[in-house]
Amino acid sequence: MTQAELRLCSLLLRENFGEIVEKVGNSLLRTGPRPLRLLVGDTGLLPDQVKKALCVLLQHGLARYEPQPRGAVEYEARGERVLRILRYPRYIYTAKTLYGDPGELLVEELLLHGHLPMSSAVARVADRLTETMEGKGKRRHSCDEEEEGEHKAKRQKQEGGSSEPPPDDGIYWQVNLERFHQHFRDQALVSAVASRMDQTSSEVVRTMLRMSEVTTASGASHTQPLSSNEIFRSLPAGYNISKAVLDQYLALLADDPLEFVGKSGDSGGGTYTVNLHKALVSLATATLESIVEERFGSRCARIFRLLLRKKHLEQKQVEDFAMIPAKEAKDMLYRMLSENLVALQEIPKTPDHAPSRTFYLYTVNVMAAARMLLHRCYKSVANLMERRHHEMRENKRLLEKSQRVEAILASMQATGAEAAQLHEVEEMITGPERQQLENLKRNVNKMDASENQVDETIFMLEAFIESTMKRP
Amino acid sequence: MAEVKVKPEAPDPMDIESRIIELCQQFPHGITDQVIQNDMPHMEAQQRAVAINRLLSMGQLDLLRSSAGLLYRIKDSQNASKMKGSDNQEKLVYQIIEDAGNKGIWSRDIRYKSNLPLTEINKILKNLESKKLIKAVKSVAASKKKVYMLYNLQPDRSVTGGAWYSDQDFESEFVEVLNQQCFKFLQSKAEAARDSKQNPMIQRNSSFASSHEVWKYICELGISKVELSMEDIETILNTLIYDGKVEMTIIAAKEGTVGSVDGQMRLYRAVSPLIQPTGLVRTPCGLCPVFDDCHEGGEISPSNCIYMTEWLEF
Numbered sequence: 001m002t003q004a005e006l007r008l009c010s011l012l013l014r015e016n017f018g019e020i021v022e023k024v025g026n027s028l029l030r031t032g033p034r035p036l037r038l039l040v041g042d043t044g045l046l047p048d049q050v051k052k053a054l055c056v057l058l059q060h061g062l063a064r065y066e067p068q069p070r071g072a073v074e075y076e077a078r079g080e081r082v083l084r085i086l087r088y089p090r091y092i093y094t095a096k097t098l099y100g101d102p103g104e105l106l107v108e109e110l111l112l113h114g115h116l117p118m119s120s121a122v123a124r125v126a127d128r129l130t131e132t133m134e135g136k137g138k139r140r141h142s143c144d145e146e147e148e149g150e151h152k153a154k155r156q157k158q159e160g161g162s163s164e165p166p167p168d169d170g171i172y173w174q175v176n177l178e179r180f181h182q183h184f185r186d187q188a189l190v191s192a193v194a195s196r197m198d199q200t201s202s203e204v205v206r207t208m209l210r211m212s213e214v215t216t217a218s219g220a221s222h223t224q225p226l227s228s229n230e231i232f233r234s235l236p237a238g239y240n241i242s243k244a245v246l247d248q249y250l251a252l253l254a255d256d257p258l259e260f261v262g263k264s265g266d267s268g269g270g271t272y273t274v275n276l277h278k279a280l281v282s283l284a285t286a287t288l289e290s291i292v293e294e295r296f297g298s299r300c301a302r303i304f305r306l307l308l309r310k311k312h313l314e315q316k317q318v319e320d321f322a323m324i325p326a327k328e329a330k331d332m333l334y335r336m337l338s339e340n341l342v343a344l345q346e347i348p349k350t351p352d353h354a355p356s357r358t359f360y361l362y363t364v365n366v367m368a369a370a371r372m373l374l375h376r377c378y379k380s381v382a383n384l385m386e387r388r389h390h391e392m393r394e395n396k397r398l399l400e401k402s403q404r405v406e407a408i409l410a411s412m413q414a415t416g417a418e419a420a421q422l423h424e425v426e427e428m429i430t431g432p433e434r435q436q437l438e439n440l441k442r443n444v445n446k447m448d449a450s451e452n453q454v455d456e457t458i459f460m461l462e463a464f465i466e467s468t469m470k471r472p
Numbered sequence: 473m474a475e476v477k478v479k480p481e482a483p484d485p486m487d488i489e490s491r492i493i494e495l496c497q498q499f500p501h502g503i504t505d506q507v508i509q510n511d512m513p514h515m516e517a518q519q520r521a522v523a524i525n526r527l528l529s530m531g532q533l534d535l536l537r538s539s540a541g542l543l544y545r546i547k548d549s550q551n552a553s554k555m556k557g558s559d560n561q562e563k564l565v566y567q568i569i570e571d572a573g574n575k576g577i578w579s580r581d582i583r584y585k586s587n588l589p590l591t592e593i594n595k596i597l598k599n600l601e602s603k604k605l606i607k608a609v610k611s612v613a614a615s616k617k618k619v620y621m622l623y624n625l626q627p628d629r630s631v632t633g634g635a636w637y638s639d640q641d642f643e644s645e646f647v648e649v650l651n652q653q654c655f656k657f658l659q660s661k662a663e664a665a666r667d668s669k670q671n672p673m674i675q676r677n678s679s680f681a682s683s684h685e686v687w688k689y690i691c692e693l694g695i696s697k698v699e700l701s702m703e704d705i706e707t708i709l710n711t712l713i714y715d716g717k718v719e720m721t722i723i724a725a726k727e728g729t730v731g732s733v734d735g736q737m738r739l740y741r742a743v744s745p746l747i748q749p750t751g752l753v754r755t756p757c758g759l760c761p762v763f764d765d766c767h768e769g770g771e772i773s774p775s776n777c778i779y780m781t782e783w784l785e786f
Contacts, residue, residue, distance in 0.1 A: 188747075191747075192746050192747060195744050195745065195746065195747070196743055196744065196746055198666070198672075200672070201672075245671055245672065248671060248672050248673045249672055251673070252672055252673065252676055257719050257720075257721065258746075282746065283746065283747060286745070286746040286747045287747065287750045289716065290745075290747065290748075290749045290750050290753065291750060291752060291753055291758065293749075294749055294753035294758070294759060295753070295758070295759050298715065301715070301716070302711065302714045302715050303714075305714045305715070305716055306714040309714070321707075321710065321711075321714070322711060322714060323644075323647045323651075323707065323708070323711045324644070325644050373752070376752070376757075376758075376763065377752050379757070379763070380752060380755055380757035380758060382774075383757050383766065383774040383777075384755060384757070384774070386768060386773075386774040386775065387774040387775060387777065387780055390774070390775040443784045446784060447784075450751070450754060450755045452751075453750075453751030453752075453754050453755070454751045454752050454755055454757075454758075455751065456750065456751045457750045457751040457752040460750070
C-alpha cells in the first residue's frame, strides 16, 4: 500500500476504533501477514490488548486469519476494506433512499457492528425505532417487523434471555459492499445519460440496469442482452410511452457517440446491452478532464481532451488543432508535463538520438494519470481529516464547557427548575463563544461533506482501474 | 537537258532563328528538336544548335526537359525585356525563385540550387528586390526565416498562416469570438429542438447542424473581415469538440446536397457536460499548488493550511 493509503487507514482506524486498534492495524498493514507473537513484539502492547484489537478487526472484516501448516495462525489486514470506512455515510444514505428508515437503521447497525445475527440486528433496529417514536410521540408508524422484533426482545427478556441461545445462532449477516458499489456505478451512469441526453433516456437505461442487477456478474464488462419487449414490460408504471417511442429511444441510445448502450441482435424486437466498461472509461476520463480544467484552466483542458482523442501529437500539431497561440500552448504543455499528466514519447530519426533529429510526441497515459490522481485523493482526504481533528483539538476547552452546560441544563430541566435559573446557566456561554461554537460546527460539517465528495471521486477512479485491470 | 543543280545555300542564320521563333509561337507548349529538324531538313545539326543557343542567351527561348527529350518554348516577351539588364547569375536566381511558386524559397535553398557563394546571392537578391521582381515574405512558423517569391504572387497559406494570422500574429481573440458564436448557434438550435417536444428521433435530428449551415450563419453574421472557408469553420468546430461542448457525427450524403464533401456530411450538436465537477476539485487540496510539500508537522501542513482557512470562511 502506498504511503498516502497507509496514513489514511491509520487515521480512519484511530477515529473509529481508538489508538490500540490503530497501532495493531498499522503494524499489520505495513508488514503483511504475521502471527500473534510477532505482532505483540512489534507493537509493544500487552498480549491481551493485541488480542482484543485483533478481535475488533476480525469482527469488522478488516483483517483475516489463516492457519499455517506449522500450527501458528497468521493475521493479515485488508487495506481496501479499511478505506471503505470512509464510504459508510454513503451506504447508509443509499439504504435510506431505497428502503426508508428501517433500512437505514439496519445498515447502520450492521456497519457499526461488523456482522450480527439477524435476531439481534432486528432487535436493535426495533429498539431504536421505538425510541425515536416515543420521542416524537405523535404518529405510530407501525410496521409488522418492528412489532415482531419488539415482541421477540420482550419475550427474551421475560425468559431471562441470556441463557438460551437465539434461534439463528451461528448465522451472521453482513453488508454486501459489492452490491452497493454496483448501485453507485449504475447511479453515475444514469445521471450521465440524463445530462447528455434527456430524462426519458436515462429512465430507459435505469430500467435496463435494474433488470440486469441479478443476472450480471459484478465485474462484467457488458450486461446480459435484453430484448426491447422485456424492457417495455419492465418500465416503471408512471411512464406511459408507446412501444414505438421506446424503440426510437433505444435506437438513439445505441447510436450515440457515447456508446453506453449497444445493440447486440434483432430478436425480440432488438436486443440491447449496456456497455459497462466503456461507460466507466468515459466517466473516468470525464473526471480526469474536470480535474485538469479546474486546476489549469479551460484551455489546458482543451489540449488535454485533444491529446486524449488523438493519442500522440507533436508540439506544432497541438497548436494547430487547438487553435491556441504557440507560446501559450507550449507553456501549458510544459506545466502539465511537470505534473505528469501528459508524457513525452521520443521517436528518433537517427540511431544516435540527437535531439534535433528526434520527434517528440505528447501523449496521455490514462491509467497512470488515474492512479496518480487516486493517490492524490487519498492524501487529500487524510489532510481533511487531520484538519478536522486539529480544529476539534483547538476548541477542546470550549467544547467541554458547552457539554457541561448542556448536562447541567438537562439535569435542571429534569428536576423542574425555573426559567430564570435555566437562563442563568445558559448565560455561562457568552455570545462570542457561542459564535465560535457555531463556526466550529459549520466547519466540521463542511469538512465532513467534502470528505464524502472526494470519496465519490475515489469511487469513480477505483471502479475504472478495477474494470480495466479485470479485462484480459 | 542539263540538270539544274540547286546549290544548297547555307541558310541565313537570322532566318533560322526567326523560323524557330515562328515554330515556337505555333506550338506554345514547346517544340522538340525533332520538330525543328522536320521543318528545316536541310539544316545541319550544328547550325541548329548555334541558333538555339543564341536564342536562349538572348532570353527569347526557354529550355525545358520533358519525358520526350528537350523542349524549347517561347518565353514571355514581357519578362524577357525585364531581364535584359541582368546578367546570367541573376537570371539563374530569378529562375529558381520562379520555380518555387507561391510557397517561396529560402535563401539557403537558393544557394544549394545555384551553387553560388553567399555574398553573391545576397547581392543578387538585393538587386532583384530593388527592381521589384521578387519580394521577401516572413514565414509564420519560424519568425526569423524569410522566403523569397515573385513580386506579384500571393503567398501560400502555409507561409502566412491563413485566415487566423494577420501580419504574422495569431489572432486569438478572433478565434475566441468565432468559437463562442458557433457554440451559441448550436446551443440555440439544440434548445429549439428540445422545446419542440416531438418524438425523440426528430428531436435529435433537428438539433444537428451541418458544417455548411454554421458556415452560412457565420458569414451572414459578418464578424469576420476575412473570407472564411468551410474548412476554417470546421477547424473552429473541432476546437469546440475538444472543449467538450459539441459532438460530431458524419453521415453519408448524396453528392448533390449542399455542403457535402466526397459524399459525407459532418453534423454538429451542442451537448452538456457528462458529469459535474468532481469532488476532488471542490476541496482546497485538489487545487493546491504546494500539495507535494504538505505533510503533518512540516512548514506546510493541513493544520496550518492557509487555503483551508480561507475556504472554511466562506
